[in-house]
Amino acid sequence: MTLESILALVPTPATFEIAPGAAPFALDAGDRDGAIEFALDVIDEVLVTEGALGDEGYRLSVDAYVMRAEAQTEAGLFYARQSLTQLVSRGAGGWHVPALSITDAPRFAYRGVMLDVARHFFDVETVFAYIDRAASLKFNALHLHLSDDQGWRIEITSRPGLTDGAGGFYSQEDYREIVSYAASRHMIVVPEIDVPSHTHAVSLAYPELCEPVVLNDDHRAQAVELGQDLPVAGEPYAGWAVGFSSLKIHNEATYAFLADVFGELAALTPGPYLHLGGDEAFGTTAPDFALFMARASEIVRATGKTPISWHEAGAAPGLATGSIGQYWNYTTPEDGHGEHALAFIRGGGSLILSPADAAYLDMKHDASTPLGLTWANGPTSVEHAYSWDAAAVIDGVDDGDILGVEAPLWTETIATLADIDTMAFPRIAAIAELAWSPAAAELRTWASFRQRVGALGPLWASQGIGFFASPEIQWAHE
Ligand code: TNX
Numbered sequence: 001m002t003l004e005s006i007l008a009l010v011p012t013p014a015t016f017e018i019a020p021g022a023a024p025f026a027l028d029a030g031d032r033d034g035a036i037e038f039a040l041d042v043i044d045e046v047l048v049t050e051g052a053l054g055d056e057g058y059r060l061s062v063d064a065y066v067m068r069a070e071a072q073t074e075a076g077l078f079y080a081r082q083s084l085t086q087l088v089s090r091g092a093g094g095w096h097v098p099a100l101s102i103t104d105a106p107r108f109a110y111r112g113v114m115l116d117v118a119r120h121f122f123d124v125e126t127v128f129a130y131i132d133r134a135a136s137l138k139f140n141a142l143h144l145h146l147s148d149d150q151g152w153r154i155e156i157t158s159r160p161g162l163t164d165g166a167g168g169f170y171s172q173e174d175y176r177e178i179v180s181y182a183a184s185r186h187m188i189v190v191p192e193i194d195v196p197s198h199t200h201a202v203s204l205a206y207p208e209l210c211e212p213v214v215l216n217d218d219h220r221a222q223a224v225e226l227g228q229d230l231p232v233a234g235e236p237y238a239g240w241a242v243g244f245s246s247l248k249i250h251n252e253a254t255y256a257f258l259a260d261v262f263g264e265l266a267a268l269t270p271g272p273y274l275h276l277g278g279d280e281a282f283g284t285t286a287p288d289f290a291l292f293m294a295r296a297s298e299i300v301r302a303t304g305k306t307p308i309s310w311h312e313a314g315a316a317p318g319l320a321t322g323s324i325g326q327y328w329n330y331t332t333p334e335d336g337h338g339e340h341a342l343a344f345i346r347g348g349g350s351l352i353l354s355p356a357d358a359a360y361l362d363m364k365h366d367a368s369t370p371l372g373l374t375w376a377n378g379p380t381s382v383e384h385a386y387s388w389d390a391a392a393v394i395d396g397v398d399d400g401d402i403l404g405v406e407a408p409l410w411t412e413t414i415a416t417l418a419d420i421d422t423m424a425f426p427r428i429a430a431i432a433e434l435a436w437s438p439a440a441a442e443l444r445t446w447a448s449f450r451q452r453v454g455a456l457g458p459l460w461a462s463q464g465i466g467f468f469a470s471p472e473i474q475w476a477h478e
């Protein structure tokens with residue numbers, strides 16, 4: 001394989017033509033970073049008003065004399081530039097971009113990555129770095145999991161006790177900076193406050209809002225297996241148990257709290273969505289869960305934002321109309337999970353697909369991976385992360401019901417940017433392609449993907465991304 005013989009682009013474009021044997025656009029010799037800077041300077045960028053490129057599409061044409069990008073929006077030009085960056089390579093005559101033309105637009109409007117900043121907190125610079133990585137793969141949404149049992153990570157001025165705990169949090173000014181950095185890379189921020197469970201951190205600051213800890217046999221067995229303490233009322237918790245905490249559901253003060261929190265978040269967030277969690281409420285009865293999710297989702301909607309919740313909330317008949325469900329069960333759904341997901345579509349909403357056995361970036365790559373978890377059907381290879389289709393997961397759900405695809409990164413075992421990189425890469429590129437590339441795109445195959453992703457190794461290395469050098473991929477060295 002030579003780099004010249006493949007179109008080294010991830011996600012692969014909707015359509016393209018390579019001019020075989022045509023002279024490439026030559027760039028000044030120099031180090032790779034320098035070459036890329038030069039390429040971005042010389043590209044001829046044109047905003048067009050007509051055509052079918054849409055909000056995010058672009059056309060790119062390169063020959064020996066000119067590199068030209070056309071789009072109807074700044075976002076489209078931005079994606080043309082991301083493609084160009086990946087297409088720079090070194091051939092016999094130095095750095096160049098092959099002669100080609102590409103017409104490209106995304107399959108799904110929502111292409112997300114999630115970072116859990118609650119289990120481990122990540123500073124603003126690290127979030128910026130993750131935004132850069134995601135934007136380079138044409139993701140357009142950063143979902144921040146801002147609260148969990150282990151910590152509350154966003155300043156809420158009306159409830160100042162929430163951020164008294166250890167570990168760190170974003171001031172509202174920090175959050176605004178994240179939002180504007182993301183916007184400059186054409187990404188929205190989707191903030192998540194996970195309720196009614198995953199709220200032990202709330203109970204430390206405002207115990208009157210929360211139920212006592214409810215433990216089950218799984219919690220006890222897991223604590224023994226992992227050698228971790230069980231959660232205790234009134235004490236900070238750093239273990240991996242889930243679903244033992246809950247807000248009080250029959251208490252008006254809970255809903256006043258939610259109105260304050262989601263009200264402040266809505267005011268800070270220009271994007272259209274607020275995520276309210278709703279997963280793993282193991283200590284809550286089904287009727288109480290339904291009542292809570294109905295009221296909480298209406299509180300979110302009253303802020304003017306569209307509520308997103310994890311798909312379990314589809315069990316709640318009174319969920320706010322138009323709610324979006326984020327599906328986390330497997331690429332082959334277990335009993336009941338597909339039905340809960342379908343409830344969002346019946347309720348006038350749509351789905352974001354994040355099947356845990358394929359899209360969860362915190363699953364181990366293989367049995368020897370030091371970081372990560374294995375609960376989602378064991379480790380997740382790059383091939384498995386790649387080899388599914390969003391419209392084939394849930395019977396009766398097709399492209400029109402799907403808002404998009406998201407790759408979550410939970411951080412029980414992940415504490416640094418290097419940890420993020422080694423867990424996310426290269427699988428994040430597989431999810432990027434699932435989210436962007438049309439199912440029928442010529443190169444949307446595993447055989448092609450593993451070559452194209454291998455060709456990106458030198459670019460990632462030059463950007464300081466310590467990707468997992470999966471043996472499934474034949475990595476290029478230059
Ligand atoms: C499941 S699936 C969770 C998180 C954990 C994650 C670890 C879902 C919505 N929640 O609470 O951090 O597994 O992989």
